[in-house]
Amino acid sequence: MSDKRKKIIAVFMAAVMLCTFTGASKVEAAGAADKVKNACVAALKATGNKSKVKYTSKNAEEFDGISYKCEKKIEAVFIVTSENAAYSICVAQSKTSKDAKALYQSFAAYKKSRIDDSYFKTDYTKAEQSVMKNAIYGRKGKFTWYISMSTKNKNIAGQTALKKKL
Secondary structure: OOHHHHHHHHHHHHHHHHHHHHHHHHHHHHHHHHHHHHHHHHHHHHHOOHHHOOEEEOOHHHOOOOOHHHHOOEEEEEEEEOOOOOOEEEEEEEOOHHHHHHHHHHHHHHHHHHHHOOOHHHHOOHHHHHHHHOOEEEEEOOEEEEEEOOOHHHHHHHHHHHHHHO
């Protein structure tokens, strides 16, 4: 076989491999988006307060609990929230487990800063304040979530339903 023919075959094989791996990553990304959405919906059903939800998003920038640094490390996210974000669920899949840990820490800081905020008592009703104080967040592998929808027990029920979908 001539060198020219070997080069053509090598280029063809490289192109086939590139197409195969690129297609696989797109399928994985679509699967990740469906997985986080299904987990978010399961948590919403388990916690109740569906009527409070006004917005949904697949954009990490739209949830204040996700730091700018963490936004780049997210593969897929699904968010449901009320107008003032007192009632919200955010489920995210990070690119690595290490990234998920960083996002978990971001959610912890977010909860603390919201409750310690000087506007907390003036901008939110007593019911909203209670919901925000009862917010929970967690992590499982590459997945991280933040749930602020109801009482602590209902939020935990939402977390349990969410984990079953992951």
